[in-house]
Amino acid sequence: MASRSRDRGPSETDRPRNTRGLKREGRFPRGNMALTALDTVAVTAFLAVALSIFGRKMYLRLRYLFTAQRKEPRWDRLPTRLKNFVVYGIFQRKVAREWYAGVLHSFIFWAFVILGASVVEITAQAYAPGWRVPTPTIAGFSLTGPLYLAEEVIAVLAAIGVGMALYRRYVIRPKKLMHEGMRDATIVLCFILGIVISFLLFNAADAAAGTVALPEWKPISSAIASTSIFGADPALWWRTLWWTHVVLLFSFLAYVPHSKHIHIIFAIVNTFFMDLTPKGALKTVDLEKSETFGVSRVEQLSWRGLLDGYACTECGRCTAACPANATGKPLNPMRIITNIRDTLNDQGGAIVGGQVDGLPDMFQTVHTDEGIWACTTCYACVYECPVMNEHVPKIIDMRRNLVLTQGKIPPESMDMLRNIETNYNPWGIGWDQRGRWAEGLGVRTLAETIAANEPVDVLYWVGCAASFDDRNRKVAQAFARVLKKAGVRFAILGAEEKCTGDPARRIGNEYLAQTMIRANVATLNGYGVKRIVASCPHCFNAIKNE
Incomplete structure (x- = not known):
């Protein structure tokens, strides 16, 4: 009977009379808008596969991070770290230094934050038709409506942000972004665009069928629904767009750990663990207790040093600010960070298995000696990095290895x-x-x-x-x-x-x-x-x- 009820909808005698009140509460029965049992089984299998792909790659990334041999506690001064997390992580203060990039990134970032509730709510329709995310009530006023409005507005802004990002990459083409191929960034931007558009169209199909909760708080979807797009069969549109949204959403989730856009997960974490020592201060080495001097292999870095690679957005600001790079010297601060990440990904399995003999060192995979010597240690790269990556300490560690271990010093x-x-x-x-x-x-x-x-x-x-x-x-x-x-x-x-x-x-x-x-x-x-x-x-x- 339960399956039949989802397929055919409740009868007239079963339908509540006060439907207007139930609409306001967000509990209007979905009728023919409910998914079938086959849909539930299929989406469960799909979610299991997508989450498994995501989870396995994230597990490997975290496991590689903790192959780091150097201990570096970063749990001191928690109030300051929380403040930095809010200022630089959530509100992205450094990203906003460039207004165009700051605007588009804020639109996309806040879409991820605010649309989180819709992700849960829409996915839950496969298991609990009509279920809504519970929201608090203040002075008798439910925040469900404002949440729906915020979701719709931020979805539109995110679409605008994606358009701005594509225009920047394909039309403006700033030099600092031309270091990479366009494919990975374009794939991610198209995923985001597809997710927010399918979200709005799904809500519009819901409104066209007359089963949307609190339509007065969904003006954009309601406006789309008022057109003739969904006139033929709103139920079919609802089901198709639900599947489109869920497939795009969880395919994107599975894709992220395989791309440079893993920074979506790690960048905000990096801001919490930023270096709180005085700017310009280089760390002292205990020469008597150290078994090695400097670093020549990625696993000799600290976990925080390795985390920089996964947090890097490849925005190119560090290299654009580098005076050595500006004068034509072979130093590329961004490539130091990204090459550490790529080397860790390539060698992580061997490092975990303890089979590091014969693996190329950092001077072969991360950066050349000539570029390492070109650094002036001015910290411009660190200052400009929006996710608090630490380039100079890595360069100094590589120099220490060259000088104290290999005996290589420029004349x-x-x-x-x-x-x-x-x-x-x-x-x-x-x-x-x-x-x-x-x-x-x-x-x-x-x-x-x-x-x-x-x-x-x-x-x-x-x-x-x-x-x-x-x-x-x-x-x-x-x-x-x-x-x-x-x-x-x-x-x-x-x-x-x-x-x-x-x-x-x-x-x-x-x-x-x-x-x-x-x-x-x-x-x-x-x-x-x-x-x-x-x-x-x-x-x-x-x-x-x-």
């Missing part, structure tokens, strides 16, 4: 490192001349002021550039005059000051960097220095953050 960098090692500055000028810039200014060294039993409020950290570069010496001299004019009691270290190790660290020679750092820390501790001021931004970053 021009070799001279600089040798100068730091012997004379404690990149220029190679005698370390005893570090304080000559201050001659005639009445600036005293910390040793001299302590010997004279004079109070010192601030130690002025001059840095290598202001000590040895003729043009930059003027900066130190001007700054010293300002301090004296302001009545600040300050001193310098003079010949006792050494390079902070910043150039060595950024080039990948962590051992030399830490040697310089330890020597400077010992000097500062010996004098009991409490306050330091620096005019060099590199020195300031190294002393404060590293």
